[in-house]
Amino acid sequence: MKRSTxxxxxxxxxxxxxxxxxxxxxxxxxxxxxxxxxxxxxGTIRVLTPAYPASNEGKAAFQxxxxxxxxxxxxxxxxxxxxxxxxxNEKISTSIASGAGYDVLVTGVGWVQxxxxxxxxxxxxxxxxxxxxxxxxxxxxLIPASTYKDKIYAWPLTADARAIGFRKSAFxxxxxxxxxxPTTFKGIKAAAEKxxxxxxxxxxxxxxxxxxTSPGNYRQAFVQLLAADGKDLYVNGKQNFDNKQxxxxxxxxxxxxxHVQPFGQQNAALKPMTYTNDAPMGFVGGSxxxxxxxxxxxxxxxxxxxxxxxxxxxxxVGGNLASVGANSxxxxxxxxxxxxxxxxAALEAMAKLNNQIPATANAADSAIVKSxxxxxxxxxxxxxxxxxxxxxxxxxxxxxxxxxxxxxxLGKRDAAEVLGELATKSR
Amino acid sequence: MTTTLxxxxxxxxxxxxxxxxxxAAPRRRSSVVSRQKRAGWWMIAPALVxxxxxxxxxxIAAILLAFTDYSFSGAPxxxxxxxxxELFGDIRFRTALVNTVLYVLVVVPVSxxxxxxxxxxxxxKIRALGAFRTAYYIPVVTATVAVxxxxxxxxxxxxxxxxxxxxxxxxxxxxxxxxxxxALSSLMVVGIWQGLGAKMIIYLAALQGVSPQLVEAANLDxxxxxxxxxxxxxxxxxxxxxxxxxxxxxxxxxxxxxxxxTTKGGPGLATNVLVFDxxxxxxxxxxxxxxxxxxxxxxxxxxxxxxxxxxxQGANTHD
Numbered sequence: 081m082k083r084s085t086x087x088x089x090x091x092x093x094x095x096x097x098x099x100x101x102x103x104x105x106x107x108x109x110x111x112x113x114x115x116x117x118x119x120x121x122x123g124t125i126r127v128l129t130p131a132y133p134a135s136n137e138g139k140a141a142f143q144x145x146x147x148x149x150x151x152x153x154x155x156x157x158x159x160x161x162x163x164x165x166x167x168x169n170e171k172i173s174t175s176i177a178s179g180a181g182y183d184v185l186v187t188g189v190g191w192v193q194x195x196x197x198x199x200x201x202x203x204x205x206x207x208x209x210x211x212x213x214x215x216x217x218x219x220x221x222l223i224p225a226s227t228y229k230d231k232i233y234a235w236p237l238t239a240d241a242r243a244i245g246f247r248k249s250a251f252x253x254x255x256x257x258x259x260x261x262p263t264t265f266k267g268i269k270a271a272a273e274k275x276x277x278x279x280x281x282x283x284x285x286x287x288x289x290x291x292x293t294s295p296g297n298y299r300q301a302f303v304q305l306l307a308a309d310g311k312d313l314y315v316n317g318k319q320n321f322d323n324k325q326x327x328x329x330x331x332x333x334x335x336x337x338x339h340v341q342p343f344g345q346q347n348a349a350l351k352p353m354t355y356t357n358d359a360p361m362g363f364v365g366g367s368x369x370x371x372x373x374x375x376x377x378x379x380x381x382x383x384x385x386x387x388x389x390x391x392x393x394x395x396x397v398g399g400n401l402a403s404v405g406a407n408s409x410x411x412x413x414x415x416x417x418x419x420x421x422x423x424x425a426a427l428e429a430m431a432k433l434n435n436q437i438p439a440t441a442n443a444a445d446s447a448i449v450k451s452x453x454x455x456x457x458x459x460x461x462x463x464x465x466x467x468x469x470x471x472x473x474x475x476x477x478x479x480x481x482x483x484x485x486x487x488x489x490l491g492k493r494d495a496a497e498v499l500g501e502l503a504t505k506s507r
Numbered sequence: 508m509t510t511t512l513x514x515x516x517x518x519x520x521x522x523x524x525x526x527x528x529x530x531a532a533p534r535r536r537s538s539v540v541s542r543q544k545r546a547g548w549w550m551i552a553p554a555l556v557x558x559x560x561x562x563x564x565x566x567i568a569a570i571l572l573a574f575t576d577y578s579f580s581g582a583p584x585x586x587x588x589x590x591x592x593e594l595f596g597d598i599r600f601r602t603a604l605v606n607t608v609l610y611v612l613v614v615v616p617v618s619x620x621x622x623x624x625x626x627x628x629x630x631x632k633i634r635a636l637g638a639f640r641t642a643y644y645i646p647v648v649t650a651t652v653a654v655x656x657x658x659x660x661x662x663x664x665x666x667x668x669x670x671x672x673x674x675x676x677x678x679x680x681x682x683x684x685x686x687x688x689x690a691l692s693s694l695m696v697v698g699i700w701q702g703l704g705a706k707m708i709i710y711l712a713a714l715q716g717v718s719p720q721l722v723e724a725a726n727l728d729x730x731x732x733x734x735x736x737x738x739x740x741x742x743x744x745x746x747x748x749x750x751x752x753x754x755x756x757x758x759x760x761x762x763x764x765x766x767x768x769t770t771k772g773g774p775g776l777a778t779n780v781l782v783f784d785x786x787x788x789x790x791x792x793x794x795x796x797x798x799x800x801x802x803x804x805x806x807x808x809x810x811x812x813x814x815x816x817x818x819x820q821g822a823n824t825h826d
Contacts, residue, residue: 169790173579177795194793198580283679295685296773344685344774345665476792483599486775490687 118416124157125183125413128171131237131400131430134162141429149420156413169475176200181407183414184421186237189225189398190469190478193317196228197472202404204232207415217422219439221397221465228472234401235418236439238431241366241458241465242304242396243385244268245352250275250360251384261361263389265309265332268361272340275360287341290353290362291333295344298333298489299481300468301363304396305329307466308388314470314506322503330488330495337489355379366458367435367448385457387464395458397465399439400430477506566806572799579793590800600801602776603784604808606691607760610698610780611812615755618699622706622751623744627736629707630714640711644704651701655768658697659684662769684770687777694778697765702758706751713747714740745820752816760809781805 132138139162146158161182163171168187172195175181185201195201209232214223222236248258254274256262262271268289276288291301303313309325337343341359353359355368355375370380387393402418404411420426424446427438431448437455438446443462449455471477484502487493573590577583594600629640646654661668662683670680683693717740725735763782766772772779772787781801789798 169793173790173793173795176579198578198793200580281679294771294773295775296771342664342682342685344682348660348663348666476794479787479791480599482771483773483776483779486773490775492687492775 118152119154121153121413122155123410123413124159125408125410125417126159126161126180127184127186127417128161128163128168128175128182129184129186129400130163130165130168130188131186131434132160132162133433138162138433141426141433144429145417145420145423145426148423148426149417152420153413153416158417172200176407179407181405183405183408183410184417185403185405186400186421187234187403189222189401189467190474192226192234192401192403193228193469193472194475195403196231196233199406201233202406202408202411204235204404204415206411207404209235215441217441219441219443219462219465221462222399222401222439222467225397225399225467225469226401234403235422237400237402237421237427238434238436239366239439239443239458239462239465240398240400240434240436241462242300242398243364243366243387243454243458243461244361245354245364245454246361246384246386247354247357247382248384249382250357254360258384261384261386263386263393265305265328265390268388269332269336269340272336272361276340284340284342287345287353287359288361289336289340290345290359291336291341292346292352292354292363293344294346294350295486296482298485299478300396302329302333302481302485303468304363304388304394304466305333305390307394307396308390308392310391312466312470313468314474317471319471319503319506322499326499327495330485330499333485334489334491334495343489354383357382364454365435366437367431367455368452369435370452380452383453385454387461393461393464394466395461395464397462397467399436400434401439471506473506477502480505569799569802569806572796573803574800575796576794577796577799579795583796586796590797591804593797594800594804599776599779599784599787603772603779603781604804606777606779607762607781607805608808609691610695610762611756611759613695614698614702614759615752617695618702619706619748619751619755621699622703623710625703626707626710626714629711640708643707646701647704651764652768654697654701655765659769662693684778685774687774690770690774690777694762694765694769697769698759698762701765702755706755709747709751710744713744717743749817749820752820753813756812756816757809760805760812781808 129142132142139160142160142162146160149158150156161171165188168191172182172185172187181200185195187195192201196203211223211227211230211232214226214232214235218236219239221239221241223232226232226234226236244261244263246258246261251258251261251271254271256271256274262268272288274288275286276284277286279285291298293301306313306321306326306329309329311320311323311325313319313321341362345353347353347356347358349356352362352364354362354364357379364385368375368380368383370377387395402421404414404418408414421430424438424440427440428446428448430436431438431446437443437449437459440446443449444456444459449459469478480502484493484498488495488498572583574585574587575583576586576589625643629636629643633639660666664670664680664682664685667683669683673680681689684690721739721743722735725739730738761782762780763786766778766780766783767786770778772783782805785798785801785805788794788801
């Protein structure tokens, strides 16, 4: 009896602790900067960022931002937490549960609406940010992904654009016109079939089209293809994929898998196979290193790029976006640090580290964009941007998307059935 | 020591009423007993604190949260058994449950059998014995992330070693981790390989504890090698078998890092296992209440498997 009473007390205490930690708002810093002279402001701000890899280069680039910030705020300490996108949710959720939330959180486009809805991110309107002011300085491509209920919750730092790349030499060899690459589902499939190479037994030795993804991650390709077929994934937070175009898109992907590329095929470097001529056509990122340390100039010269355009020409754009933690006790310092992260020099360095482009209104003028043809191409087309996400429960649905899309591609389930199920979960 | 600690009052009660005897001695003994008790508590205190903080409290927390809709923000609301009802209608959970049970049913007995065979081989007087023992134990001390990365390369459908070997025999490449018909089996192979060393060491220690007199007596009675193993060695391995079985069941049920590094539960749900699903629900979907309910079911399942294993081996454990 005594033991059960003790357990009950401990359990109740724990439940109370969980409730309290969920309700309390604590931050890393102790003193605000509002109406405080920056030179006299003190405290510590905790920065969660997957935008800087935890390598020497990444840490040096982050330190350069801190050094710049400390010129104005010499007594404010900055504590970075170099996360990856794979561990981002763990970091954020456990920090909320423990009551030790971050002051600055760098996340991706799919994160903003869910965390804004959960009151994890601060409305940047409190720092004077509006759609208009954001639009003046940032690329319009990422404004929808930064917005929740007409308020801005994140400041875009870099854009991770996706296009389709192809090898001009392979096109010529296969009798295709490199000046007029296919952009529709039908055209791409026909070209991919011509470009696919097989051995005597019929096994694919060189895929005709590279989805550039691992099993469980075909979701992003689906989102991009669906948009090219005229449908955004979500419209005003409501699902927009359980329809004729959604089924058509998934079935088209299924018709490509194990026909022009084995399911889940990637090269050992996990980079787009088109960059290294392992595939003559496929999804590529938004920046390519053409130096000898990268893929080399000869490889770059052989590459051409186009956008998917089944019924609408689209470019998928992700990226790094910075938010102020709603539980931060030093929101003004956090916002000041985000401004330091958004300097031209800082964004240039961040873009280079991530093979992305700066998410600024004048991205086309940046050195990294000018350095390679792929970045020039995607920067020019940012006006055609679409993004993944848009619903407050996207992080939940995303997990189901991953396995469900796989099931369709492998012929285990029907496309319409799967999309119907995902639509139900999206509500 | 045991007697003194377990029956302190009896000592005092038996001696104090005797007439003509001083009460000082029993009081002294009682004081010693108290000191020993206190010392005992102090000695177990670190382990007790560790158990309470890292085992008892999280377990109770998981059980309590299983009945809530807690999702890291806001207060948890009590929702009764709704999470459990939803779980049994969730295809992800059902698949994870089946995959995990299959994984346990294959990996535990196969790895135990191979480990025993290896231990018997390494219990012989052969050359380079130390090198062999070390080689078999290396996977145990190697980080699973490193192990997973190496196996990722081995199983790479394009340029992996496994398909390279198949090609030598003119066989078509196999999507070891990308074909849903092969992915779980491929992970089972890695799981068996990885757990071999730890089991082998325990079996080896147990084999070296088998009474040589019994073996010699059996030989003198004309027993052949199989009969010696069946009637002398095998019964002597009972406690070791039991320990290996229990630790294997618990460890195998909790397979996570291997799946996280290699397949992320895919393709589709082909390698989705319970702990990975718990992780996805907690940190991917941010549904800690739901994930806790899944954890509770997993705990019950592990308990059930342990009871089953105990019953199956009961006659042979000497516990």
